[in-house]
Every structure is written in C-alpha cells, then in structure tokens.
Amino acid sequence: xxxxxxxKPRPMTADLPLGNDPHSVxxxxxxMELLLxxxxxxxxxxxxxxxxxxxGLVPVAGDIIGMAMGAYIVWEARNLGMPKxxxxxxxxxxxxxxxxxAVPVAGDLFDxxxxxxxxxxxIVKKHLDKHHPQTxxxxx
Numbered sequence: 001x002x003x004x005x006x007x008k009p010r011p012m013t014a015d016l017p018l019g020n021d022p023h024s025v026x027x028x029x030x031x032m033e034l035l036l037x038x039x040x041x042x043x044x045x046x047x048x049x050x051x052x053x054x055x056g057l058v059p060v061a062g063d064i065i066g067m068a069m070g071a072y073i074v075w076e077a078r079n080l081g082m083p084k085x086x087x088x089x090x091x092x093x094x095x096x097x098x099x100x101x102a103v104p105v106a107g108d109l110f111d112x113x114x115x116x117x118x119x120x121x122x123i124v125k126k127h128l129d130k131h132h133p134q135t136x137x138x139x140x
Contacts, residue, residue, distance in 0.1 A: 022132040029076050033121040056101045056111040067098035073120050082127050090120045
C-alpha cells in the first residue's frame with residue numbers, strides 16, 4: 001500500500017453525490033480530505049499541502065475555520081452511524097490539531113506535519129470497508 005506521500009492527488013470534480021448512502025458519504029469525505037490536506041504540492045519540497053495548513057497561518061480565526069472544516073468530516077461519519085468511540089477518536093484528532101495548531105509558529109509547523117483529516121478518513125474507510133464493502137474503491 002502506498003504511503004500518503006506516494007499517492008497522486010486525484011483531480012477535484014464537481015460531481016459529488018448528494019445522497020445519504022455510504023458511497024456518497026465516502027466520496028464527500030474523500031473530497032474534503034483532499035481539499036484540506038493535499039490540494040497542491042509545495043515546489044521544491046514535493047510535499048502535499050491543503051487548506052488546513054494554509055488557513056492555520058491566520059492567527060485564531062484560521063484555526064477555528066480549520067477545526068470547523070475538520071468537524072464536517074466527523075459530522076458526515078456520524079451520519080453513517082459509526083460507533084461513538086470512533087466519532088470521539090475523530091473529534092479528538094480535530095481538537096488536538098486545532099489546539100496545537102493555535103500555538104504561534106510551532107503550531108503552523110505542526111499543521112504542516114500532522115494530518116488529522118487524513119487520520120479521520122482512514123478511520124471512516126476502515127469502518128466502511130468492514131460494514132459496507134460495496135463502497136470500496138480500487139486505488140490506481
């Protein structure tokens with residue numbers, strides 16, 4: 001399985017499904033994670049970066065906005081009927097990212113390295129692969 005740095009960012013498309021079925025929710029969560037964590041690559045570093053790290057550069061308001069966007073993934077996971085302990089773990093990832101990201105300078109570096117939304121996507125994918133195997137997507 002390729003590491004997050006080896007995967008190629010998928011192009012963003014405007015055809016995200018609006019349904020409440022597991023496949024639609026999975027596609028929306030994947031799109032949000034791509035936007036927040038891997039929107040583009042920093043030239044020279046070849047490291048993917050997303051809106052979460054960029055918005056985090058704005059003091060206070062940026063961290064609040066980043067936490068709100070991360071909370072959307074947790075809300076979508078709740079709509080899937082995931083167990084409360086998984087939701088709490090996901091909320092903890094978002095809260096930890098927001099709390100440490102609020103520290104000036106060091107928090108910005110932390111936002112660049114710690115990918116709470118990617119961790120949360122992994123939790124959702126494991127749940128969906130186990131309970132809704134028809135939603136699995138073969139990565140190329």
